[in-house]
Amino acid sequence: MCSQIIDYGFPSGEGRRRKKLWELDKRLHCSIIGTCLSMGDLRVIERRLSIAPLKGTSDFQIHGNFVVWAANPGPAAKHMHKMLDRRYGVAIRRFASISTPDELTRLWDKCLEEADIPGPYWALVSHPESTIEIIMPAFGQVHMLSHLVGAANRADIRRLSTLQDERDELEQNVRDAKRRLAEQDRHHRAMLYAHAAELQKLSEHVAATAPLKQQLEAAEYRVAELEQGVIIRSLRAETIAGRGDLKRAKQLARELTNRLEVSADENTALRKKLQDELSEKEAIMLECEALESVLRDQIDSGDCSERRSECLNSGLQGRRIVYIGGRNTMIPHLRTLVERSGAIFLHHDGGLEEQTKRLDRLLSQCDAVFCPVDCVSHDACLRAKRKCKQRATEFVPLRSSGLSSFVAGLRQLSQTLAAGQSALP
The missing domain is CATH 1.20.120 (Four Helix Bundle (Hemerythrin (Met), subunit A))
Incomplete structure (x- = not known):
């Protein structure tokens, strides 16, 4: 992943389709698979395709095999491409409205600032207007983030004892x-x-x-x-x-x-x-x-990110969840729970420090809103409830701003979304 990328072979012009996974420079495949797909996802593809050589091998060997297969339009590459498009459809549609390199760069920087990485990264590298000048900085940023995640995992092990x-x-x-x-x-x-x-x-x-x-x-x-x-x-x-x-x-x-x-x-x-x-x-x-x-x-x-499809709130993948109010000391823990469920966590303090314009902007882009009734302004809570009713967005009032109420709310949202999907023809 650390090797220098010289040329991706992306032509210039307008009106082209998005690129397939196997059409990208093969040196991008390691960062795409490692950032946008979990080991649980690769195991699912392994079972679907009945890939015998992978049974009993290590995570590193499985990752390496899928990186190699991504360069050819075979069954493994096509399954990975479909899974990426299905999981990150929201980010793909968001980037699809962009048509100039400057706008692509600004949108990527905004997603990076919001810690929204996997979906926007896949949408950026597969965008028809992406060039080496756009992808090279994003590639480097994702590469450095992988080192930071490794350090964070070591901190998670220390936190595990505290959690016990x-x-x-x-x-x-x-x-x-x-x-x-x-x-x-x-x-x-x-x-x-x-x-x-x-x-x-x-x-x-x-x-x-x-x-x-x-x-x-x-x-x-x-x-x-x-x-x-x-x-x-x-x-x-x-x-x-x-x-x-x-x-x-x-x-x-x-x-x-x-x-x-x-x-x-x-x-x-x-x-x-x-x-x-x-x-x-x-x-x-x-x-x-x-x-x-x-x-x-x-x-x-252990780490839920490696088996996200089997976690408690597996039905939340790709969902954008807005949390209004609450206690600042709890926000990192809530963000971790949401992101380990495959969803996107966005926070607004309820108007105490942030303007209501940003609240309206977040409410217009989210899939669900969580509001702890004991730690949020009355006006912000009512405003969020009205917006959710107008947009038919899930509104989940929480009994308190504690971790247990938030976990129960996630479970309720997951069950509601699962019931809605099962009712579809």
Whole structure:
């Protein structure tokens, strides 16, 4: 890759088609395959073509074989060309609107500044207007970036130990949260049962007042029949006593009714509180499960960039994801997750430091928008939501600006996109 490139043999003029992979200078093939395709992609082509000599060989040998095959229009080169065009269709269409060398150079510099390399690099070298003066600087920049990526991988190994410690802490936090939620659930259920028993007792007390009323009516009837004597006085005394009992019974009935209404209101409030806590519990558990899945993938299988098609969010390849707001300390981690899923991460601080014009420009070019509701301006969030509705773009509100909410949002977006593709004829 370090050998000097003298001439690519690109003719000048207009109206030509894009170049095929095998039509490019063969000294470009190493950088194209190493930058724009992962080892997982090459393994997929290997299995599709049943290339026996590659089985059991090292990644370096597989890479070298595909670099050689890229120079000839055979099955391997054609599969690689189709995979590149399909994966980086967005970048190809973006570069297709460019017709002059100066515009090509400016667009490439912009993509390089945004850390958007694989798709724009393939679109640039295969563009019909690309010349040696355009490709040579881009080739050198990509070559130097490969050295920087190697250094970054060594830093990733050091971060892996830190991530393992964080994973253990998160697992303990999840276990503690599950235990607390279970205790709260048992407490709330016990309270519900106690209130139900109290309601039953109150209902029985109310029903017990009915015979008192019947007894009073019977006593009044007897008084009406008797006109004189001790019996009348006795019955009148009984009647007065019965009326007092009835008055007290009515008072007790009113008190019991009031207590019943208060208990019913408390029961309703407790049910709503329990439902809210269960919903929050379910959201937290889903976020924890998504985060645990990502951590397991990183720990069990190493660098996700080498098997991107098998990762958690494999349906996101080539997608441009805009993240609005959030905490600046989390942005590098979020960018890493998105790029390891094969997508493109773009960030806007929500208007605190950057102008809203750039936000509108990002929203007009993206495939999905993530917005943490706890760490973004209200105006920026509403603006993004309106734009997404106008353009039929996926809008994913996040419960918080934490890593677990972002991972859960990526999983939701991946499933939504996968469902939309499966519904197509």
